[in-house]
Amino acid sequence: MKTEQITQNQLILFLIIYFYSTLVGFASAHLIQLSQYDTVIVLIIGSIGACIYALFTIKLAKRRPTEFISHYGKEIFPYWIHVIFMVFYCFSFLHISAFILREYEDFFVQTYLPETPNWAIGIILGFVVAVTVRSGVVTVFRTAQGLFFLVILADIVITAFIGKELTWDRWMAFVTNHSWNNIYKGSFYTIPFFGEVVIIVFLFPYLAQKSKTLKSVIWAISMALFFIMLNMVFLLLLFGPNLASHSTYPMLEMVRYIRIADFIENLDPFLISIWSTTIYLKISIMFYLSVQILAHLFHLKDTRPLVFSLAAVMVALSLQMSGGTTSLTSFFTESWATYSYFIEGIPLLYLLVDTIKQTKMKTKGE
Template sequence: MQRISQIELGLMFVLFNFSTAAGFLIGPLANSAGFQGWLTVLIAHIGGLLIAYISVRVAKQRPDEFIIHYGKEAVGKWLNLIMMIIYGFFFIHLSGVVLRQATDFLVQIYLPSTPSWVIAGTLGLVITIAVRSGIEAIFRCAAGFFFVVFSTAAIVPFLVGKELNFQSGIALLTNVNLGDVFQTSYPFIPWYGEMFLVLFIFPFIAKPEKTNRTLLWSSIITLLFFEVFYMLCILLFDEPLMAQFTYPILEMLRFIRIGDFLENLDPIVVAIWIAGLFIKISILLYMALFISSQLFQLKDSRPLSLSFGAIMVGLSMHSVKNLVELNYFIMHSWVNFAYFIECSPLLYWGIFVIKKYYLLNDKGNLR
């Protein structure tokens, strides 16, 4: 059963968190937090780790069983069933949201004459094939992509360093308003709280007692890389200009020129970054498929993979009309829904703790 090593789990979560944060969150973060965005991201990471910690605590109640089955002992059969359906919807909906972000990015920047449904359908088909291959294949793929993605990310700061305005760096400290930092952090915590999905795959993980440590070091690596890229962007463009960009990192990459033979690195870096998005969407879609197959007590979930992939593409194309609506939805409506879903394992944990407390008391009274 334990088929995912702690190293594979950690590397996957680094890609999982960094792929969307670097591509789609830097613009909204600069718009809402400005120079104190580095502190906002730090608070968001801490909040995400707390959410993940709660999920791990729940999973450790029965480390060899899936929450889909033993959850009914905490909240009852029917409430557990409803919660699992909601979890499944959350994961497939989120996979559709991230797919839509990737599709809009490719259409807007590189393929303006290509219909969105063609790109979404093509990506969806590749992701469906990955999901059909199983969770082991996705995690092995993530471990391989990690070294390619982050070796490229580590080179970028050295290539863009000479363009930076270091004089404005003092604003990273002087423009901090502690009264606003928690308010600006609120919309970003759920993006890192997505690590709560470890609750549903806990029996697949080898040496589960080390999971908290793995989540911690993977979050630290993600945080370091994201902070570096955020500071590079804000020192390059300054706060007002950076807030106007939809994809600040892409604009930063266009400043990089290596000789006359390679004027822009952005197509190469973007192609590598898309691999990280591929991993994230695959994991999210697999979670929806896995929960559904467990609810239906199916031994093999592969026959449902194509159907779930089609649902994901449909949600991606028809949830919102354009990128403006999508960004507004993510920063406002989706946030509250995500908090409800990601913090709901606290209910399971609380009931298990209460039951354990009363059980110990009963044993003490019998003695």
Template sequence: MKITGLQIYWIMFSILVGNTVLITITPAVKYAKQDMWMSYLIAGLGGTLIVFLATKAALLYPKHTLIEYSKFIFGKWIGILTAILYLVYWYTVIGNILGEFTEFVSIILLPKTPHWILLLTILLLLVYIAYIGGIEAVGRCGEVFGPIIFMSFILLIAFTIPNLQFNRILPIYADSGLYPIIRGSFYPLSFLGESVLMLMLISFMDQPEKGTRRAVWGVLSAAVLITFSTVSVILIFGPAVSAKLKYPIIETIRYINVMNFIQNLEIVAVLIWILSLFIKLSLYFVLAAYGTAQLFHIKDWKKLIWVVAVISFLLAMVFSRSTTYGMEYIEYFWLPVVLTLNMAVIPLLLWMVGSLRKKKQASNSSNG
């Protein structure tokens, strides 16, 4: 299974824009208020650093996945523990996103449809993608849907321009300060930090040396568009109203009305979100099945697809039935554990320790 550098770019872009712009605006604006755009700039820089570290660590062993080279770098047992930490992260993300998907679609589109039907529908699609092509199918989906997401995003932002009131971004910095701006950046950073998946994706690339540049550009493109989107929200609603909205970006798009002809475009925003979510779910689903098979030394990783599907269904039912549990997941697991360990500390240690091991091996070889 191989993917190209261009597919990496579109995968990175596509998986980052959807949930980041839908979920993170409300908590970010509560901290940073009208200076929320600064929080997103900080998050963009942080996400770029995370993907840079992840690709540099993975390029130390470009023919091996994270599950394999974590043992080379940290030793067998710490390597296995590292692999388990990432698998727990991937499985819970699938469950959480599926729960968000059913909740969002129920609220916006299909309020009378039972959650389990929505869950089964998307899970069957994920199983089909995993069976038919694995990571290659995800790459092709990114290559097809990514440009659609990008252009739709640009058009929606452009259509909000007539509704913008620039005085609502004032005063700059005076009402927030440095700490609230940094604190507000944690939420978008934790979603942009999902670019850490490059720890696994490098091993699937046909030209791994292109991974860093393509992934960094994917993260930067997503961060720029997301920042413009958050500025639109602030300039239309102001910080006080934005902080009370569940999905501020959807409400912003509902305000679009160009010459009484171009309006009711929230369905386009929903399409962007669904396409982005589908690529993200497909990627996590394939990596969870592939990584689990490698951890337990199962040669045919596709045998694990139905196991991942069942676990994901059970987790999603928990998340979709409890909004509080979803919030607790972000507050008590996603931010303190996943953002800190999986996205920052472990990639940094993999790169540092792996580089030292490589230098030591090269030194021993030259001396020998």
């Protein structure tokens, strides 16, 4: 099957932005609340968990490198079980994209456009996502490649100028203040963020130089970990764990501490450029996977006819979710991690069953 090609360099740059996006922007307060000064340890554990996920996921994908799991999965599980899993994935990816879109809508409306209805933000971003996805998955990765350096530059500028505002005496707390309970709770919450690397199994046929994929993913996880840790450490040094965990958007509050001479009041535009870009790319890939799986289930050769109709569903779902920011936050902090473990564990289940089947066939052949 002929597919478009995504280079390993594009994969690395995209995954860095992908991991960075919602973890720093929307999840930092809850992560700090759970982990306190153990946040650095928790992030390292989460990245190790991601490498393990990547190892097994790529091992599964390499067994049929030119085929999509939505096609070959029926060779591993009975057809009806495979279809149930794919329908679940289709809804899950659509739900995740709608959830992130709703978080972005709430952030923008509450912070900058209080008189603007959520649907206006949702429709604008949803339309941009739909146009991007209709152009193909390679467009998403090329966009990430082009925007990566702007995102990282903005992040470096923010962290560089906030340095003089930090309370450096708090450094000792990273050495002395440890709690096994905090590490456990924080790790349980963080591993699913990095565990989203399992989306590689759905993208594997698009990748060039497939043999280098695991190495590329590990590089991406390591570099993303560095940028995420840098932001989390600066938040803790500036606010401490209590104030940071009680801020809705602690990164925004950190940026507002920055003053450059007398002509730049703050660097909000830099932060907005980072969040808008990273969130747009994450929504795009999740939405694309939902469209792709649905097209495969209906045996369509082209995903484009489904894009705008499913984008309308995504925007509508984001507007109807829960009933408010409080309910969304409650789901995110109480149920999201367990829900994600189930989603991310399905490819490992495919690998396990496929390995058992291959072992039995090999035994019979001998």
